[in-house]
Amino acid sequence: MTDIDPPGGDRRPAVPSEAAAALARCVSVEPAKFAAAHWGRTPLLSRADELPNRAGFADLLSPADADELLSRRGLRTPFLRIAKDGQLVPAARFTGGGGAGAEIGDQVLDERVLELYAGGATLVLQGLHRTWPALVDFARELGTAVGQPLQVNAYLTPAGSQGFATHYDTHDVFVLQVDGRKHWRIHPPVLPDPLERQPWGGRADEVAATADGPAALDVVLAPGDALYLPRGWLHSAQAQESSSLHLTVGVRALTRYAMVEELLALAAEDQRLRATLPFGTDVADPDAIEPELTETVEALRDWLLRADPAAVAARLRQRAWPAARPAPIRPLAQAAALAALDVDARLAPRPGLRWQVTPRGDRVALVLSDRTITLPASCAPAVRALLGGTVRVGDLPGLDDDADRLTLARRLLREAVLVPA
Numbered sequence: 001m002t003d004i005d006p007p008g009g010d011r012r013p014a015v016p017s018e019a020a021a022a023l024a025r026c027v028s029v030e031p032a033k034f035a036a037a038h039w040g041r042t043p044l045l046s047r048a049d050e051l052p053n054r055a056g057f058a059d060l061l062s063p064a065d066a067d068e069l070l071s072r073r074g075l076r077t078p079f080l081r082i083a084k085d086g087q088l089v090p091a092a093r094f095t096g097g098g099g100a101g102a103e104i105g106d107q108v109l110d111e112r113v114l115e116l117y118a119g120g121a122t123l124v125l126q127g128l129h130r131t132w133p134a135l136v137d138f139a140r141e142l143g144t145a146v147g148q149p150l151q152v153n154a155y156l157t158p159a160g161s162q163g164f165a166t167h168y169d170t171h172d173v174f175v176l177q178v179d180g181r182k183h184w185r186i187h188p189p190v191l192p193d194p195l196e197r198q199p200w201g202g203r204a205d206e207v208a209a210t211a212d213g214p215a216a217l218d219v220v221l222a223p224g225d226a227l228y229l230p231r232g233w234l235h236s237a238q239a240q241e242s243s244s245l246h247l248t249v250g251v252r253a254l255t256r257y258a259m260v261e262e263l264l265a266l267a268a269e270d271q272r273l274r275a276t277l278p279f280g281t282d283v284a285d286p287d288a289i290e291p292e293l294t295e296t297v298e299a300l301r302d303w304l305l306r307a308d309p310a311a312v313a314a315r316l317r318q319r320a321w322p323a324a325r326p327a328p329i330r331p332l333a334q335a336a337a338l339a340a341l342d343v344d345a346r347l348a349p350r351p352g353l354r355w356q357v358t359p360r361g362d363r364v365a366l367v368l369s370d371r372t373i374t375l376p377a378s379c380a381p382a383v384r385a386l387l388g389g390t391v392r393v394g395d396l397p398g399l400d401d402d403a404d405r406l407t408l409a410r411r412l413l414r415e416a417v418l419v420p421a
Contacts, residue, residue, distance in 0.1 A: 015145055022141035024052050026174045026226050026249070031145075039146075040172065040193070040230050040253065043186055043217055048224025056224035057176045060134045061125075061154055063245055069125060069132065074098060075108040079131060082113070084121040086165040117156070122163025125154040128247075130325075135247075140327060140352040142174075142249065149323035151250045157182070157239040166211035166236040167200045172251040173229050177221040180244035182237045186217035189232035195257055200234075210234055221246070254320055262315040263307055272299035317356075321369035326352035329416050337420040338413050343394030343402050346421040347409060349387045353417065357383060366417070373415060379408055386412060390421040 020031070027034045028046035038044045048056060069075055082089040094112040097103045117123055129139035129152040143150040157163055159180075168189065175184075190206040191198060200207050211234055220240065221227060229235060231253070237246075267273050273296065282288045327350055337345070356367040357380065364380040366373040375383065381398030382405065385391050396405045412418045 016141075019141045019144035021052075022138055023145040025057075026051075026142065026176065027228060028226075034228075038228060038230075042230065043233060044228040045217065045219055046226040046228075048222065051224065051226060054224065057178045057247060058223075060138055060176070061128065061132055061178060061245070061247060063156075063179050063243075065132065066123075066125060066154060066156055066245065070108060070113055070123070071110045073131075074102065076104075077106045077108070079126050080108050080113075081124040081126060082116050082121050083124065083163040084116070084119070086163075089116060089121060117158060120158050120161045122158075122161060123156040124163070125156070126151075128152040128154055136328060139249065140325075143324050144352065146251060148254065149252045149320065151252065153248045153250070154178075155237075155244070155246050155248060157237075157244045159239055159242050159244075162236065162238040164236070166207055166234050168194065168207065168232050168234050169229070169250065170194045170196045170199060170231055172231050172253055174247075174249040174251070175221065175227040175229065176247040176249065177223055177225045177227075178245040178247060179223055180242045181220050181222050181240040182244040182246060183220045183240060184217070184227065184235060184237045185211075185215045186219075186229065187211055187213065187234035188216050189234065192232050193230075193255070194232045195255065207234055211236065252323060254316065258316065258319065259312060262312050262319070263304065265315065266307070266311055267300065267303055270299065270303045273303065317367075317369075321354045324352070324354070326350050326354070327419075329419060334413065334416070334419065338410060341393065341406060341410060341413065343392070343405065345393050345409070346390055347386060347393060347413070347418045348390040348421040350417060350419050355387060355417070357387070368415075368417070373411075373417070375408070375411075382408055383412075386418060 015031075023031060023034075026046070027038075027044055028050035029038070029044065034044065048054060053059075070080070077091045077095055080094070082094055091106070094109055094116060095106050096109050096112075097105050098107040113123065128135045129150060130136065135152045139150045139152050155163060157180075166185070166187070168191075187210050190203050190210050194200075216233075219227075277283070277289075277292055281292065329350065354369055356365075358365045358367060359377065359380070360374065362377050363374045364377050364383065366375065366383060378398060382396040385396055386409070393405050393409045394402060396408065399405050399408065409418065413420075
């Protein structure tokens with residue numbers, strides 16, 4: 001593993017081995033080549049025999065697992081969508097109350113799901129990175145590897161059926177074929193690098209016209225195959241001679257436009273840019289607004305030249321970090337560990353946790369995605385040790401006695417920064 005220096009001067013692993021292994025399951029080229037030649041640029045088809053896990057992806061979610069979710073887990077909308085003939089089926093057609101003690105009417109009814117699926121509808125299990133244990137871990141590890149938050153959906157399509165017409169996504173995707181075979185047709189973008197506010201529906205005619213032309217990639221994915229698609233690339237998929245199950249891992253990549261948005265939000269600090277337009281300005285008259293536009297552009301240019309990278313980074317952190325949850329904790333086990341904590345206990349940082357350690361005078365700040373924990377500056381060496389890997393409480397450096405070590409360890413266990421090793 002390699003190290004990087006995050007803001008605040010502390011060092012931590014950049015790409016843990018688990019994260020590198022998750023990416024290797026999805027792409028058949030070295031990470032550096034994937035980043036340079038494909039990431040955000042061009043599709044990449046990876047056949048099962050080119051990937052390290054020849055067993056495929058059924059360990060992440062199998063057809064039996066999908067049945068478990070649909071029948072025994074009290075699944076509710078919007079964790080299931082159903083599509084047929086390119087249109088979403090209204091949720092009221094497959095949801096209702098769950099019986100005594102579970103009367104809320106948005107619960108998935110398995111008998112109605114059966115009726116729709118047997119009739120050719122595609123089932124879309126959504127948010128699996130929050131609900132299915134194997135995918136919770138996989139999404140966290142892959143997200144660490146690509147440095148972006150992820151979402152995971154599963155698509156279950158009956159034989160010969162197609163859930164959605166040709167379209168594009170506003171996020172990159174890894175398609176992981178679990179079961180069955182699916183025919184994919186990929187066409188170049190009509191709008192390269194679309195933002196989330198630029199969905200394909202606004203360009204439906206261009207999409208349809210492009211889809212009628214020659215495909216950039218025309219392939220059938222078999223179990224264990226993987227396909228990477230940058231955002232904007234047109235695609236459609238049809239199950240073949242049997243039903244199909246594939247996972248779609250969506251990458252919610254941050255863009256330069258996100259930086260623009262944060263720069264403009266910070267620009268509110270500039271008084272010239274907050275100035276009122278002259279009295280009586282006709283904002284519908286181009287000639288009337290021209291001098292104000294010129295002045296505004298000049299003021300904005302002057303402000304941008306003084307933009308503080310640290311301020312922009314802080315705003316991007318607030319946008320990105322909450323979108324990628326760390327590993328789940330077990331509240332009951334964590335509380336028991338708190339009660340039993342002693343100097344021989346071994347603790348580790350919560351996997352996937354994002355943090356910064358920043359000196360603040362006679363204090364040290366541990367910045368997390370949703371809060372900041374401030375501690376005496378004397379705790380800094382111990383905090384660095386705890387965040388750096390597994391450590392015995394009694395071995396924490398920089399503190400005078402075991403009572404102080406236990407107090408710090410309890411605080412960070414209670415804050416879910418640490419977990420029992």
